[in-house]
Amino acid sequence: MEKIESLRHLFVTVFLATFSGHTVIPAITDVTMEALCPGKDECSLAIYLSGFQQAVTGIGSVIMTPLIGNLSDIYGRKMLLTLPLTLSILPLVVLAYSRTTNFFYAYYVLKTVASMICEGAVHCLALAYVADRVSEGKRASAFGILSGITSAAFVCGTIVARFLPTAQLFQVAAFSSMAAAAYMRIFLEETRDISDTSTQPLLESEPDSIDNGKKVLQEELPQNSSDASIQSLLKSDPSNSSDDGNSSHKVRGFKKIPSIYDIMSLLGSSKTFSQVAVMVLFNSLADGGLHASLMYYLKAQFQFSKNQFADLMLIVGFAGMVSQLILMPMLLPVMGEEWLLRCGLLVASTNMILNSIAWDVWVIYAVAGFTLFVLFTYPLMRSIASKQVGASEQGKAQGCISGIGSFANIISPLVFSPLTATFLSDKAPFYFPGFSLLCIAICTIIAFIQSLLMRAAPQTPGDILA
Template sequence: MEEIWKLSHLLVTLFLYTFATMMIVPAITDVTMSALCPGQDECSLAIYLTGFQHAVMGIGALLMMPLLGNLSDKLGRKTLLTIPMILTVVPLGILGYGRSRNLFYVYFVLKCVTSIVCEGSVQCLAVAYAADNVPEHRRASAFGLLSAVGSSAFVCGTLCARFLSISSTFQVAAFTAAVAVVYMKIFLADSVAECIISAPLLSGENVESVSSDPVSLKKEQIITTLPSIKDLFALLNISLTFSLAAIVAFFGNLADVGLYASLLTSNVLMNFNRVACLGQSLLLMPILIPALGENRLLSIGLFFNCIHMLLYSFAWADWVVYVAPMFSTLFIFWRPCLQSIVSKQVGASEQGKAQGCISGISSFAHVVSPLVFSPLTALFLSQNAPFYFPGFSIMCAGSIAMIAFVQSIMIRDPSKANSCSHVEA
């Protein structure tokens, strides 16, 4: 009962946060254009700034996700969740106050800075929190529920934005993000003890020999918690399963973002996420996981993801927009299954670090993908295409999804790694 209670508060927090951040998606393009290039249909400055922002977000997430996850293992999930959730409110509040050119530049700078910490971190820490409070055999279902809540928040947020003015959209988004912080601080219980003195982090030393001052000890332990590049590579080499999971995460996200960049249709995204909410229901995950296993369901999901993309590439008809997303009832499972497999490769004190590593790799794929697929899509939709194939970029995305599928086949039944193979903080 306590497990369900904790998870319910996490779901409400995640829904409110995602709802707030997704509300601005339909409006941010218009705000950017009106602030930088008023009265113009095209704006190269807006394109360059958006590309720069995405690059900063992806590279920052690659570096910060393992750090935040690692710190959450020591300081508690709730403590680390507070940081990105508070930082998210600030840029939203600026555009809620005004959208002049100067205010937009202030928003842009703050957004770039805060995104280094905020981009993907709430979802990553939410997965680690769920892993702390859910038994191994039910983690895939719990992670699937988190994805379903995120998808439903996306749909609700974007739909709500269509009934609000631009100024009201950012004001409501900032208010909702603030409510998410307050709700989380009041109701969400921490899953990792705030006191970290019980487990010395310095190899070969005991707590008493480090320092007799608890404050100094805590500072020193936090410093030794910070992962280096060597630590991250060691984490990737913790097991073959973890390494394959990292490869699947990169290529799977590379293909997914490539599909979105190639379609360029918000209605498709809406239909996709609406069906995703149904596919992630509590009814299917508990049935399929015991019957097929997480590794098989991961491969099945990636296979249908590939088929889904290839269908888009070869059939550019109106009905494809409505039929192809129906495959999401199967391929949407690959993310929670991958997260569950990763969670079983490390111990309870390393969930944040492991999920942060995978989230960082996924976020980096989100940067690389548009740089590759957006120009490729523009080329094959133009008059200068080497040959006539409007869906060529989508077919390339499907081929990348096939790489992820092949790698997933090599993943064996997930099992917790031995404690001696765990990476020391």
């Protein structure tokens, strides 16, 4: 019961945080273009600024998300959740006050800085929290429920955006963001006792503590003891492994920061984990490209506004709820994680091809309905990856996967923002407004091909990284 209650508090926190973020998405394109290019349906400056923000956010996330995930293994999920939930409040407060050009640029700077530090961190830590509480056999379904909660928040936020005026949207979003941080601090419990030194990395032990422990053992151990293992333990002195008496202190300070070697060791220790990493890379390239391209493509081609964006997002949100809360639990026992993942990636690539050649607005809405089979791809990839590491490395593993996705978000806008701006302008080398969406489909196809090559290995019973 205690585990169920803690998961409920986590789901409420994720719902409030996701609700605040998605409430403003349908309006942000109009707000951006009104601040930068008033009265126009196409604005290259808005596309480039959005792409730059996405790339800079990716650079920060590549560094911060694995670090936050790793630190959460040491200091606990709740403590590390406080940082992203608090920082996300500031940009929303700015646009809640005013959306003029100067305030938009202030929002732009604050949003960029906040996203660099905590983009994806809430989702990463929530996944690690669920992995702490749920057994491996039920983890895929639990991840699906978490994604379903996210989709429910997406739907609720989009409904609010559909009917509220823009000025009130940002006020509601700011209040929800504050509520998420306060609720988490008051009700959420840690998944484990972070003072339990049995889960701490060995290199973090203080030399004085080791010496004191050895003295106690020596006093209690009979002098004629023949226990070779204990005698061997007493003779092994980590502090003597280096001539520098302060070496262990130095290691202790930097061991908490995941190095490139740690990430490469994690990727190399499991073929399945590395295959999931490749799928996440290309799927994130596609998602980042979609974020940089689709809304501006719809604005230019079909004159979408806040209400049309909200309608489209409602379709996607309802599809996500049905997919992750109903369809995924039904299909998992029948198809298994691997085939369900392949199905999702195949439908995703087909959707992008259809969007790129859409000849009428109804095609866009029809394709959005097929996201029913797409939105469980990330929970499945996360679930497969989580089973390849031990219990004390869930934060590190999820942080690594999030870091790879963030790296893709650096590359994606650098490629797709100029591509979108070029093919939506009068200077396009040939007429194909949806060409960038076709390139996004190619990225998803590569992820699909990688999923065909994957053979899920049995999970590792202990920690992968020593």
